[in-house]
Amino acid sequence: xxxxxxxxxxxxxxxxxxxxxxxxxxxxxxxxxxxxxxxxxxxxxxxxxxxxxxxxxxxxxxxxxxxxxxxxxxxxxxxxxxxxxxxxxxxxxxxxxxxxxxxxxxxxxxxxxxxxxxxxxxxxxxxxxxxxxxxxxxxxxxxxxxxxxxxxxxxxxxxxxxxxxxxxxxxxxxxxxxxxxxxxxxxxxxxxxxxxxxxxxxxxxxxxxxxxxxxxxxxxxxxxxxxxxxxxxxxxxxxxxxxxxxxxxxxxxxxxxxxxxxxxxxxxxxxxxxxxxxxxxxxxxxxxxxxxxxxxxxxxxxxxxxxxxxxxxxxxxxxxxxxxxxxxxxx
Numbered sequence: 001x002x003x004x005x006x007x008x009x010x011x012x013x014x015x016x017x018x019x020x021x022x023x024x025x026x027x028x029x030x031x032x033x034x035x036x037x038x039x040x041x042x043x044x045x046x047x048x049x050x051x052x053x054x055x056x057x058x059x060x061x062x063x064x065x066x067x068x069x070x071x072x073x074x075x076x077x078x079x080x081x082x083x084x085x086x087x088x089x090x091x092x093x094x095x096x097x098x099x100x101x102x103x104x105x106x107x108x109x110x111x112x113x114x115x116x117x118x119x120x121x122x123x124x125x126x127x128x129x130x131x132x133x134x135x136x137x138x139x140x141x142x143x144x145x146x147x148x149x150x151x152x153x154x155x156x157x158x159x160x161x162x163x164x165x166x167x168x169x170x171x172x173x174x175x176x177x178x179x180x181x182x183x184x185x186x187x188x189x190x191x192x193x194x195x196x197x198x199x200x201x202x203x204x205x206x207x208x209x210x211x212x213x214x215x216x217x218x219x220x221x222x223x224x225x226x227x228x229x230x231x232x233x234x235x236x237x238x239x240x241x242x243x244x245x246x247x248x249x250x251x252x253x254x255x256x257x258x259x260x261x262x263x264x265x266x267x268x269x270x271x272x273x274x275x276x277x278x279x280x281x282x283x284x285x286x287x288x289x290x291x292x293x294x295x296x297x298x299x300x301x302x303x304x305x306x307x308x309x310x311x312x313x314x315x316x317x318x319x320x321x322x323x324x325x326x327x328x329x330x331x
Contacts (some may be wrong), residue, residue, distance in 0.1 A: 057100030205237025
């Protein structure tokens, strides 16, 4: 387990991420990261934005994306009067759309379709952890392939799901602005409460935020090496499911990109956010750190596939494992 209580959590983070892609691929999609998210039952209520694009669309260009995420949660913990148990799988199908405008503006929208279920991946994830020597956390304490998402604080049961639930999640909107000859892009974020909070599809509140992304090319005077980072500050509305919730949350994401093999990109990202609540339980406090590693494959001049996996580095703070596939088409 990673402890960061003696070091300011945001500025103690470093990233190792390696990306390979051809010059033609750079011209098509530039150096854009994997659009991964934080995916525990607590985090998914707010659907905090992942690492934003580091290159925006030209005026009149549009981009369509369809993303599938399979999230495995497995943690149980108690520290009186709090008790938490997250055991199950969440599937998210997220279509999104982006359009470029004059003067460096880009607008984006996405609406996830969510399913909470008992799943079937527990045995496969056990093997994955064994192969890569990752910690199992609380996974050994659970029966295989069941669904219990529950949190209790004192005598009141704040929420619990023990049967499959389906529905749309919260709508997320983003407005981005690039600047001529500047490595910085400003992003404005808005989340609308379109999901059913009783089914853990959303928080039931409006959230807003802003972030700044940075891209540095030719690191160490190497033409094929680039560095990206993004720092964000987000205001969260009241979520009925969480006690002592934080109103302001900070996110920090970083990455490095390296050109090597034509039309194939290997990607890695380190992603973090500050506490979502005041709690004695890490899954509820949710000060998270996760590593995302993946692959981008260009199959045509305007199409690409992203395949990735996210693993929690601070045990029990975020989803145990997330599997990610996204298709992108540029028009």
